[in-house]
Amino acid sequence: MSIVRGIILLTAILCLGAGWAVGQAAQSPFSTFGIGEKYGTSLIHNQGMGGVGIGTPQVWFINNQNPALLVYNALTTFEAGIVYESRNISSESADEKTSGGNMNYLVTSFPIKPGRWTTAVGLMPLTTVNYTLEYDDAITGSESTAHVTENGSGGLTQVYWSNGVRLTRNLSVGLTAAYVFSSILDEYSNYVNESLGPQFKVKISERTYVRDFMFQAGVAYRMDSLFNDDYHFSVGAVYGLGSQLNATFSRTFARTSALDQIVDSLTLESRRGNLKLPTSMGFGVSFGEGLRWLVGADFTYEDWSEFRSLRPEDQEGLDVSWRASLGGEITPDPYAVDSFLKRMTYRMGLHYEKSPFLANSKEVRDFGINFGLSLPAGRSSLDLAFSVGKRGNQAENILEESYYKVYFGLTLNDQWFIKPKYD
Secondary structure, rough: OOHHHHHHHHHHHHHHHHHHHHEOOOOHHHHHOOEEEOOOOOOOHHHHHOOOOOOOOOOOOOOOOOOOHHHOOOEEEEEEEEEEEEEEEEOOOOOEEEEEEEEEEEEEEEEEEEEOOEEEEEEEEEOOOOEEEEEEEEEOOOOEEEEEEEEEOOOEEEEEEEEEEOOOOEEEEEEEEEEEEEEEEEEEEEEOOOOOOOOOOEEEEEEEEEEEEEEHHHHHHHEEOOOOOOOOEEEEEEOOOOEEEEEEEEEEEEEOOOOOOOOEEEEEEEEEEEEEEEEEEEEEEEEEEEOEEEEEEEEEEEEHHOOOOOOHHHHHHHEEEEEEEEEEEEEOOOOOOOHHHHHHHEEEEEEEEEEEEEOOOOOEEEEEEEEEEEEEEEEEEEEEEEEEEEOOHHHHHEEEEEEEHHHHHHEEOOOOOOOOOOO
């Protein structure tokens, strides 16, 4: 057991360190749209099942997708995760591979009143922006061309507080309040292609800062002891309130040397306003037997055509998005003391998604297959998940992404606030 504890401690250090490391997700041209790519709220045990979680209560893990299901966590739980992803982006004329890693989440929950009220706090990215586009553009009235570079970086982060409360034996409700912060930087630079190389470059930088709150409500209903046995059926729903996030937008102009040293700069614009995020809704169901196995399905929907930004370009090419997930998990024998493999939890799932953006004025579809497992260490576990898939289509979207993602995390369970029986 000392070896397992050592591995868990090392994993905890790595996961916590990832929060301060300068990490960035793999580049993707699709992150140019809106406020970037959404991370979602799935934890690693959900990722192994294709992202299923809205209607799947868990005993050993935090439910981060539906706050109403937090009441099934009777233990104090800490979860941390990191993600590594690799993307191969291809078109008719180019083929590029990009990779990167980042903190996925830090979240902890504990029961205020076990079985009745559980609270959770967490930190995770909300969106990520990371792209670089380079091309040559003709200069009107000249035979020369300009080399143009477009860069995007940053993204939005959320710190959130969730609460789940059981109203009756079967019915529970929950609410999540998230504080969204951080900024997105979009840069446009160019220089004239000359035989002696560029003498100077011009750059326009546009930064959007966000600081505000957003909310999500959830409800869940679970029936136990079905068919006179240990079977259970659960259904859940979540609703994300449309938010008007306070934001500040600034645009600056700079002239730089060929080595990107600033020669002079000027602030062109600075103003305050709002980012309007669309409402979101999700629905999930699951069926299982005790701690042995579970299957579930989720469906989520958002209309990103409602999105509004201080930067008008961000509103272009956005449309309705939805995601369907199907997955399950099995633990051959959660009580086996003589077989580690039987106590392991194995997961598999798939997802099919219509992305919120339009590429080449056509819908972008995403299909992926997911796998995962948890290696038990007492009440705690080491958690792994793997996702492989394809997004976009060259024939319709010009660009096509083939990707894989590896998730590595830790779940620690303990029992706090025990009232002593003897002094």
